[in-house]
Amino acid sequence: MPEIKTYSGSCHCGAVRFRLKTETITTGVRCNCSICVRKGAVMSSKYFEPHEVEEISGTENLTTYQCSDKVMDHVFCRTCGIYPFHEWKSTYRVNLGCIDDLDVLALEIGLIDGRSF
Ligand SMILES: [Zn+2]
Numbered sequence: 055m056p057e058i059k060t061y062s063g064s065c066h067c068g069a070v071r072f073r074l075k076t077e078t079i080t081t082g083v084r085c086n087c088s089i090c091v092r093k094g095a096v097m098s099s100k101y102f103e104p105h106e107v108e109e110i111s112g113t114e115n116l117t118t119y120q121c122s123d124k125v126m127d128h129v130f131c132r133t134c135g136i137y138p139f140h141e142w143k144s145t146y147r148v149n150l151g152c153i154d155d156l157d158v159l160a161l162e163i164g165l166i167d168g169r170s171f
Pocket residue numbers: 065066067068069070131132133134135136
Protein backbone atom coordinates (compact mmCIF):
# COMPACT_ATOMS: atom_id res chain seq x y z
CA MET A 55 0.00 0.00 0.00
CA PRO A 56 1.39 3.43 -0.84
CA GLU A 57 1.84 5.84 2.01
CA ILE A 58 -1.06 8.29 2.36
CA LYS A 59 -0.14 11.84 3.25
CA THR A 60 -2.20 14.87 4.12
CA TYR A 61 -1.28 18.06 2.28
CA SER A 62 -2.59 21.52 3.09
CA GLY A 63 -3.14 24.07 0.39
CA SER A 64 -4.48 27.56 -0.11
CA CYS A 65 -4.81 30.36 -2.58
CA HIS A 66 -2.32 33.21 -2.19
CA CYS A 67 -4.30 35.40 0.20
CA GLY A 68 -5.45 32.41 2.27
CA ALA A 69 -9.19 33.01 1.84
CA VAL A 70 -9.55 29.59 0.21
CA ARG A 71 -8.05 26.59 1.97
CA PHE A 72 -8.24 22.86 1.42
CA ARG A 73 -6.56 19.60 2.36
CA LEU A 74 -5.61 16.68 0.20
CA LYS A 75 -5.31 13.14 1.45
CA THR A 76 -3.37 11.19 -1.12
CA GLU A 77 -0.26 9.18 -1.84
CA THR A 78 2.98 11.16 -1.89
CA ILE A 79 2.99 13.65 -4.75
CA THR A 80 6.06 13.11 -6.94
CA THR A 81 4.81 14.27 -10.33
CA GLY A 82 2.95 17.18 -11.88
CA VAL A 83 1.78 18.23 -15.31
CA ARG A 84 1.63 21.30 -17.45
CA CYS A 85 -0.81 21.62 -20.32
CA ASN A 86 -0.60 23.54 -23.58
CA CYS A 87 -4.32 24.28 -24.00
CA SER A 88 -5.33 27.91 -24.42
CA ILE A 89 -6.22 28.43 -20.77
CA CYS A 90 -3.47 26.40 -19.06
CA VAL A 91 -0.73 27.92 -21.16
CA ARG A 92 -1.85 31.35 -19.96
CA LYS A 93 -1.87 30.27 -16.32
CA GLY A 94 1.42 28.44 -16.51
CA ALA A 95 0.59 26.41 -13.40
CA VAL A 96 1.94 22.97 -12.57
CA MET A 97 -1.14 20.86 -11.94
CA SER A 98 -1.63 17.51 -10.25
CA SER A 99 -1.09 14.54 -12.54
CA LYS A 100 -4.45 13.12 -11.60
CA TYR A 101 -7.92 14.28 -10.76
CA PHE A 102 -8.57 13.82 -7.06
CA GLU A 103 -11.76 12.13 -6.01
CA PRO A 104 -14.08 14.06 -3.66
CA HIS A 105 -13.05 11.90 -0.67
CA GLU A 106 -9.39 12.87 -1.21
CA VAL A 107 -10.16 16.61 -1.06
CA GLU A 108 -11.10 17.62 2.44
CA GLU A 109 -12.35 20.70 4.17
CA ILE A 110 -12.48 23.15 1.34
CA SER A 111 -13.10 26.43 3.12
CA GLY A 112 -13.71 29.89 1.77
CA THR A 113 -15.56 28.57 -1.26
CA GLU A 114 -17.74 31.70 -1.13
CA ASN A 115 -14.57 33.51 -2.18
CA LEU A 116 -14.24 31.43 -5.33
CA THR A 117 -15.64 32.46 -8.64
CA THR A 118 -15.98 30.27 -11.70
CA TYR A 119 -14.85 30.71 -15.25
CA GLN A 120 -16.06 28.34 -17.94
CA CYS A 121 -14.45 28.01 -21.34
CA SER A 122 -16.47 27.52 -24.46
CA ASP A 123 -16.70 23.77 -23.81
CA LYS A 124 -18.58 24.38 -20.50
CA VAL A 125 -17.48 21.03 -19.07
CA MET A 126 -14.80 22.30 -16.74
CA ASP A 127 -15.17 24.72 -13.85
CA HIS A 128 -12.04 26.85 -13.59
CA VAL A 129 -12.30 28.42 -10.17
CA PHE A 130 -10.24 31.24 -8.79
CA CYS A 131 -10.14 33.41 -5.70
CA ARG A 132 -11.90 36.76 -6.10
CA THR A 133 -9.35 38.46 -3.89
CA CYS A 134 -5.97 37.25 -5.12
CA GLY A 135 -6.92 35.73 -8.48
CA ILE A 136 -5.12 32.48 -7.76
CA TYR A 137 -6.60 29.36 -9.20
CA PRO A 138 -6.35 26.52 -6.64
CA PHE A 139 -8.00 23.77 -8.70
CA HIS A 140 -10.41 23.08 -11.47
CA GLU A 141 -13.36 20.82 -11.20
CA TRP A 142 -14.57 18.30 -13.70
CA LYS A 143 -17.46 15.96 -12.92
CA SER A 144 -16.95 16.48 -9.17
CA THR A 145 -13.24 15.59 -9.30
CA TYR A 146 -10.46 18.08 -8.81
CA ARG A 147 -7.19 18.75 -10.57
CA VAL A 148 -5.15 20.80 -8.13
CA ASN A 149 -2.68 23.61 -8.73
CA LEU A 150 0.36 22.12 -7.00
CA GLY A 151 1.82 25.57 -6.48
CA CYS A 152 -0.93 26.07 -3.88
CA ILE A 153 0.26 23.16 -1.73
CA ASP A 154 2.22 24.07 1.40
CA ASP A 155 5.74 22.70 1.69
CA LEU A 156 5.79 21.09 -1.74
CA ASP A 157 8.79 21.94 -3.90
CA VAL A 158 6.69 22.01 -7.02
CA LEU A 159 9.47 22.75 -9.50
CA ALA A 160 11.45 19.77 -8.19
CA LEU A 161 8.70 17.34 -9.22
CA GLU A 162 8.86 15.27 -12.35
CA ILE A 163 6.75 17.45 -14.64
CA GLY A 164 5.02 16.03 -17.68
CA LEU A 165 3.15 17.71 -20.49
CA ILE A 166 -0.47 17.24 -21.47
CA ASP A 167 -1.22 18.07 -25.07
CA GLY A 168 -4.55 19.70 -24.20
CA ARG A 169 -4.41 21.83 -27.32
CA SER A 170 -5.12 18.72 -29.38
CA PHE A 171 -8.14 17.55 -27.34
ZN1 LIG B 1 -7.08 34.35 -2.40
